[in-house]
Amino acid sequence: MTLTQDPAQKTVPPTVRRRTRPDQAVRTRGSQRFLLLGLILASVYSLFPVWWLIVAATKDRTGLYQSNGLWFSGMHLWDNLHQLFTYQDGIFLRWTANSLLYAGAGSLGGTLIALATGYGLARFDFPGRSVVFACVVGSFLIPIALLTLPLYLLFSEIGLVDTPWAMLIPCLINPFSVYLAKVYTESTIPYELLEAARLDGAGELRIFVSIVLRMMTTGGATVFLLAFVNTWNAFFLPLTVLRGEENWTLNIGLYNWSGKRLESGVDLTSLVLTGALLSIVPMAIMMVAMRRYWRTGVTLGALK
Secondary structure, three states: OOOOOOHHHOOOOHHHHHHOOHHHHHHHHHHHHHHHHHHHHHHHHHHHHHHHHHHHHOOOHHHHHHOOOOOOOOOOHHHHHHHHHHHHHOHHHHHHHHHHHHHHHHHHHHHHHHHHHHHHHHHOOOOOHHHHHHHHHHHOOOOHHHHHHHHHHHHHHHOOOOOOHHHHHHHHOOHHHHHHHHHHHHHHOOHHHHHHHHHOOOOHHHHHHHHHHHHOHHHHHHHHHHHHHHHHOOOHHHHHHOOOHHHOOHHHHHHHHHHHHHHOOOOOHHHHHHHHHHHHHHHHHHHHHOHHHHHHHHHHHHHO
């Protein structure tokens, strides 16, 4: 006699049983909660200095030293801004313009050079290409602080110390940007497209300007953003190669103001904190405006 199994009593596959086990569901929810808690703590840790800076920028000198550092004590932000923009004939605005010039023009020029170099390393076969690429990778492992003194000695010999060129020239050469451009080129620029353009009679310069640059918009935006932030936050290089106050960056100018309390007894802490708060505004605007390109480019580079 043959026994038939009731369809309602069919055995549930082991994979289904494992998915519906209560202990696994509890562990999953526990992991998610632990991850959420870690993200909250990391966010609080990251935003805490910004909150303190915002609160401190709204206080006068008395409130800055005698009140709670994490909460407001009177609203003196507009007075601090007025003093900041008028102190020393508004030199803070000059420092802001200098920082925008160095970070903007230097990063733009460095991005174009990096894209051209990365494209050449990725899509042109020439003797010694692997050696050149090895030098590029090895060079961006050297901290920029170690190169500051050699750059100063070199610029002293050719008379570029205390000029905008002393900041712009180092910004044009960024090995890490070249590496990113090479990785992005290998991921987005096919050989077939380049060969088709050459068969149509296009020269190499026209191919790079008309085709490659347009296809590397995301990678170029990522390279530009990283270079802009790096140049905007630079400290040792401008401290070494810039002497006159009219050529200083925001970082160097605020650093000089913070030291006047020890040198001449003039307390400019309120102005320094207000200027520091304003100094993060351009970077915040840049990050918000280019976050889509930055996120896409970095993700593609990581996958590569």
